[in-house]
Amino acid sequence: MNANVNPFRSARVEQIRYALPSESLESLSNKAIQAQMSCLLGPHGTGKSTLLEDLKPYFLTGGHSIEHIYLNTDSSREERSAAIASIASMNRQTVCLFDGAEIMSRWQWSRICKAARAQSVCLIATLHKPRAMHVLHETTPDWSLAKEFVQQLAASHANKDLIAEAKRAFDKNKGNMREVFRSCYLYLAQNPSETF
Incomplete structure (x- = not known):
């Protein structure tokens, strides 16, 4: 998958805001x-x-x-x-x-x-x-919120393997969302046809 269409490219990730009303x-x-x-x-x-x-x-x-x-x-x-x-x-x-x-x-x-x-x-x-x-x-790590952000960004590319990759990155990096998004970016770069 090209970097400019990867749903986890930095321009898209920067649009995610902190979840407070x-x-x-x-x-x-x-x-x-x-x-x-x-x-x-x-x-x-x-x-x-x-x-x-x-x-x-x-x-x-x-x-x-x-x-x-x-x-x-x-x-x-x-x-x-x-x-x-x-x-x-x-x-x-x-x-x-x-x-x-x-x-x-x-x-x-x-x-x-x-x-x-x-x-x-x-x-x-x-x-x-x-x-x-x-x-x-x-601020605290929150897997349910992280999963929601991953699904939101991934859109049609969301699947169980991508979510599993995100969860691995979340656990390995103690909830660091930058690392979760980076991991998802790399996953889709290596598996471009992964969709529902």
């Missing part, structure tokens, strides 16, 4: 503003980054400006320092969406929190493990 998203955004510093907590690939993006329109509607910080395990010491400096220069009406905050050392994290408090910035971070901050929402 809009009124819950609005409530979460209000709680984040009230808490000033909070996190989306959960394992790799359970929707933290997607949920962070889904909250953005609610902050904009509330008159806040948005600043994004994206870090990952490949981020350099300079990029981490730049994240701290960036928060230290933000203003009171700013909501900082900090994706990848779990890679910050304790010392760097304390500087992030100090800068956010000093500037009265609303900081929402994605974390894999709890830190000393309010947990706004905890």
Whole structure:
């Protein structure tokens, strides 16, 4: 199967949104503003980054400006320092969406929190493990939801073998949906005629 027609290509996967009703998203955004510093907590690939993006329109509607910080395990010491400096220069009406905050050392994290408090910035971070901050929402692996997403994306390509492949990837990767979708992509690339 060509990459541009594979139902698990990145452009299609990116259309999957976090499964919360809009009124819950609005409530979460209000709680984040009230808490000033909070996190989306959960394992790799359970929707933290997607949920962070889904909250953005609610902050904009509330008159806040948005600043994004994206870090990952490949981020350099300079990029981490730049994240701290960036928060230290933000203003009171700013909501900082900090994706990848779990890679910050304790010392760097304390500087992030100090800068956010000093500037009265609303900081929402994605974390894999709890830190000393309010947990706004905890994401968890959910096979029934994962299966629903796989069936939705696969459409006419859904079958028991694809679902079994998705389940293997889900179990092997502790619910990491990126790995589930990647596994389904590779399965269909190697078995293009697999349909109902």
